[in-house]
Amino acid sequence: MGVAFLAVFLLFAAQAPGFLTWTNLLATARQYAEVLLVSVGMTGVILIGGIDLSVGSVAGVAGLVAGGAALRYGGASAVLAGLAVGLVLGGVNGALIAGLRLSPVIVTLGMWAGARSLAYLLTHGEPLSGLPDGFTAWGDTWIAGWIPLTVALAAVVAGAASVALRRTAYGRGLVAQGQNEKAARFSGIAVGLQGASVYLFTGLFAGAAGLLIAARTQAAVPDAGMGLEFEAITAVVLGGARIEGGYASVVGTTLGVATLGLLHNGFNLLGYDSAWQTLAVGGLLLGAVILDSRLRSVAG
Amino acid sequence: MPSSSQVPARSSRFPRREAPALLLLLALGGLLVAGSRAFRTPANLLGVGLDTSIIGVMACGEAVVLIAGGIDLSVASMLVLAAGGAALAMRAGWPIPLSLTVGLSLGAVAGGVNGWLITRLRLPPIVVTLATFGLYRAAISLLTGAREIGPLPPAFNALGLGVAPLFILAAVAGMTALTLKATRLGRGWYAVGGAEEASRVSGLPVARLKMGAYAFSGVCAAVAGFLVAASSGAMQSRAALGYELDVIAACVIGGVSIRGGQGSVAGAVAGAVLLRLMGNALLLFDIPVDWYRMVAAGVLILAAVGDRLAQREARAA
DSSP states (O other): OHHHHHHHHHHHHHHSTTOSSHHHHHHHHHHHHHHHHHHHHHHHHHHTTOOOSOHHHHHHHHHHHHHHHHHHHOHHHHHHHHHHHHHHHHHHHHIIIIISOOOHHHHHHHHHHHHHHHHHHHHTTOOBOOOOHHHHGGGGOEETTTEEHHHHHHHHHHHHHHHHHHHSHHHHHHHHHHHOHHHHHHTTOOHHHHHHHHHHHHHHHHHHHHHHHHHHHTSBOTTTTTTHHHHHHHHHHHTTOOTTSSOOOHHHHHHHHHHHHHHHHHHHHHTOOHHHHHHHHHHHHHHHHHHHHHHHHHHO | OOOSSOOOOOOOSSOTTTHHHHHHHHHHHHHHHHHOTGGGSHHHHHHHHHHHHHHHHHHHHHHHHHHTTOOOSOHHHHHHHHHHHHHHHHHTTOOHHHHHHHHHHHHHHHHHHHHHHHHTSOOOHHHHHHHHHHHHHHHHHHHHTTOOBOOOOHHHHGGGSTTHHHHHHHHHHHHHHHHHHHSHHHHHHHHHHHOHHHHHHTTOOHHHHHHHHHHHHHHHHHHHHHHHHHHHTSBOTTTTTTHHHHHHHHHHHTTOOTTSSOOOHHHHHHHHHHHHHHHHHHHHTTOOTTHHHHHHHHHHHHHHHHHHHHHHHHHHO
16 A cells, blocks of 8 residues: 555656645645545445445535535534534434445445435535635634644544554454454444444544535535545555455555545646546556455465 | 345245335326326327336346346446447447447446456455446546537437337347346346355356346446437437436335345336336426435335345245
């Protein structure tokens, strides 16, 4: 993983004009704080052997609801509203998947479409602009003048999640569930509750990502967050996670997000359009799963 | 995802798995015929027929993939890739039959690549088809420079006119159903999806069967793509966005099991008709079209819940 990150970094440092400047790298980091948040949640989902296709749509709805709340009641209520939307939609995913034991692909495919549809219905497809400064300001706040607040926030969340996965009973329970769900259940782990909590957290992080997008772009659009699931799943797999579950690391995921960020930024600077970038991300996703499966078949 | 300890389907003549979709279909159809004058106009019926045919043809391919124990999220992207390729060929002045062959081959290759990655490299179908969901659409967007490819020759556009789409749906569905029920290939697909390990042990060519299922899904997507292109007289890389939901929902409502090994083409097509009738009902009763995806998503989840409950009941029995 580190190799892929370095390769992308060095390639663009050599090729793309203006890539290797603090301004550019920090601006990129600011755009990828939201991807990191979602990817941290996705790391947990993939760790337990699940998948969540709905994160982008959940972020879209959360951003719109937050935007609406910001216009009516101000910034603080907007943050609460956005996070609450994420929690509720993530909770629905979790209840259906862990409670009724439905296929995560089907449930989150339904949420992917349902939540996006909700986003369009909320404002009849119109964007919400003119969001109050109280809401957008923190999207453009820089700690000590050079670290974007949102990046620091996402980094703190990632750090906490990493510790939670590696050092707590909860994290070890998730690993056990991903490696062998039946064995985990027999050894007394509440896999249902635990699984639901992972989708709940992912919804919460997707909601937070929706807030970040709205604050950064100073508008709430029904299309916001489209394709976020694609980026997040790619980042997690790039980070070395086993897609079947049982192994995933937040540190790896963070490197994966950074690689994607540099890739998009480098391509933008070199003037390649979004179709090329989709091609590159899709290729990376396939390449990473192929490499992972080859390495494992060599190892055992 | 296919479990090897599947409960065998009960051998009753009553179409248990398809019954909910068929009943809902009759109810909604009856309601629309009786309650809406606008529904009964030929133009409206043909419009519903076209939409149904597009989703239904793709659902035939998806049903085969699901029955064989996989899932294909890339159908709409294969649709634009294949139809885009055919449209480019026609614009380059190639004869229509040759252009259609190009499109069908592109679909088969795109689906075959999915199948190859899934079976030979043993990658999970969700990840592979999620990646190609992005890749195939990006590829055709690059090939066409994201421009609309058209106008297309009138002889080709005739495929999307009047009742032609319904005939194409009937032909594809009929052939798929026949293959599933009456050939070794079809029985192989059911066997692989129902109990993959047992099929392998008993000597079935598991990898080739599954690869064939994905390639078939690509071919169906190509045919659906011809309908999309012919009915609009042009093709663009942003066509058919989000259709994968309709297609998978049609299959699941129609009783095709997402755990593999069970389901029928009749069910999948009934699911497609049901979904498109719902879409049409929203339109006729002046409900914003944005509701359509919500309804489709809700129906998908309800169908999955129903499938789960039926499975529990079958285990208990």
